[in-house]
Amino acid sequence: MPPARVPATCVAPAQPAEPDTLRTQAPARDRVLAGLRAGLPYGAASLLLGLSFGVLARPLMGPAATIVMSTIVFAGSAQFAALAVLSAGGGAAAAIIAGMLLNLRFVPMGIAIAPSLRAGPLGRALRGQAIVDASWALANRGGGRFDIEFLLGSTLAQYPAWVGGTVVGALAGGLIGNPRALGLDAIFPAFFLGLLVAELRRAEARPVAVMGGAIALVLMPLTPAGVPIIVAAAAVFVTAGFRR
Amino acid sequence: MTAVWITVSGLCVATAVIKGFGPVVFGGRDLPGLLARAIPLLAPALLAALVVTETFGGTGRALVLDARVGGLIVAGFGIWRRWPLVVVVLLAAAATALLRAIG
Numbered sequence: 001m002p003p004a005r006v007p008a009t010c011v012a013p014a015q016p017a018e019p020d021t022l023r024t025q026a027p028a029r030d031r032v033l034a035g036l037r038a039g040l041p042y043g044a045a046s047l048l049l050g051l052s053f054g055v056l057a058r059p060l061m062g063p064a065a066t067i068v069m070s071t072i073v074f075a076g077s078a079q080f081a082a083l084a085v086l087s088a089g090g091g092a093a094a095a096i097i098a099g100m101l102l103n104l105r106f107v108p109m110g111i112a113i114a115p116s117l118r119a120g121p122l123g124r125a126l127r128g129q130a131i132v133d134a135s136w137a138l139a140n141r142g143g144g145r146f147d148i149e150f151l152l153g154s155t156l157a158q159y160p161a162w163v164g165g166t167v168v169g170a171l172a173g174g175l176i177g178n179p180r181a182l183g184l185d186a187i188f189p190a191f192f193l194g195l196l197v198a199e200l201r202r203a204e205a206r207p208v209a210v211m212g213g214a215i216a217l218v219l220m221p222l223t224p225a226g227v228p229i230i231v232a233a234a235a236v237f238v239t240a241g242f243r244r
Numbered sequence: 245m246t247a248v249w250i251t252v253s254g255l256c257v258a259t260a261v262i263k264g265f266g267p268v269v270f271g272g273r274d275l276p277g278l279l280a281r282a283i284p285l286l287a288p289a290l291l292a293a294l295v296v297t298e299t300f301g302g303t304g305r306a307l308v309l310d311a312r313v314g315g316l317i318v319a320g321f322g323i324w325r326r327w328p329l330v331v332v333v334l335l336a337a338a339a340t341a342l343l344r345a346i347g
Contacts, residue, residue, distance in 0.1 A: 216293040
């Protein structure tokens with residue numbers, strides 16, 4: 001669908017540092033900075049979400065494991081899902097599976113950014129770690145192209161906020177009180193709604209959004225958390241298979 | 245205590261593999277036709293599903309109608325008025341907290 005892209009084989013694949021002359025865009029550093037700026041509001045939201053994760057996780061996991069989890073897992077909804085399983089008395093395997101189900105959406109998101117990555121396999125795997133919902137959506141340039149430097153910058157604005165918020169929540173949770181009473185659990189939906197509305201400016205996005213939302217609503221009472229999101233993503237591939 | 249650390253390390257590895265899969269397997273070349281057609285439509289479907297699950301999600305398999313809906317409506321208004329995201333998110337939380345306090 002993207003109009004006549006120059007084949008990727010024209011670019012030396014193992015030279016990520018080499019300037020990509022095929023894309024006539026601003027220099028890499030400027031795009032990282034632009035991503036950083038665009039990511040700041042999402043970083044502020046991540047700070048509050050990290051705070052509530054820290055407060056909620058500490059009584060069960062202890063402050064050390066709570067902080068380490070945000071530092072090395074860095075996936076908000078998956079961490080909340082795993083915490084919910086542990087809180088309900090579930091074992092580690094069930095908690096990991098719950099978290100993985102919520103993270104599985106990063107597989108199609110990773111496939112989406114793959115053609116835009118100009119590095120060796122290890123470099124690509126490392127850049128893939130920067131995928132989070134907001135950065136991925138903000139770095140989407142349409143037609144299947146993603147601005148990877150912009151994505152990295154945006155995540156750079158959110159990672160310290162998520163970890164820092166968790167640290168404060170885990171260490172000073174007693175001063176904050178119950179995150180639910182503060183309405184902090186309404187931040188996730190508001191956060192995603194902001195990203196969704198930006199997508200809906202494209203007319204072709206609207207029926208797909210309705211489909212995704214409807215699938216989630218129908219499946220939520222029937223399937224474990226995370227499954228409705230993956231089925232919504234899978235439905236996109238199925239409908240794309242039927243078109244043309 | 246051990247279950248917690250197994251969860252943390254297991255989810256760390258799983259997340260790294262999940263995030264690295266697409267970039268490693270499909271990296272640096274154009275996607276096959278079906279994937280290329282689907283990818284531009286992926287964001288709206290995923291984000292709509294996330295809005296729904298984060299608004300109506302409960303513990304386990306459940307649809308829950310609670311004060312978050314009020315927060316989401318406030319957020320929708322703020323986004324429509326093009327208020328900054330930080331303001332939108334804080335107002336959504338405040339509205340939800342208020343509804344819980346009086347409900």
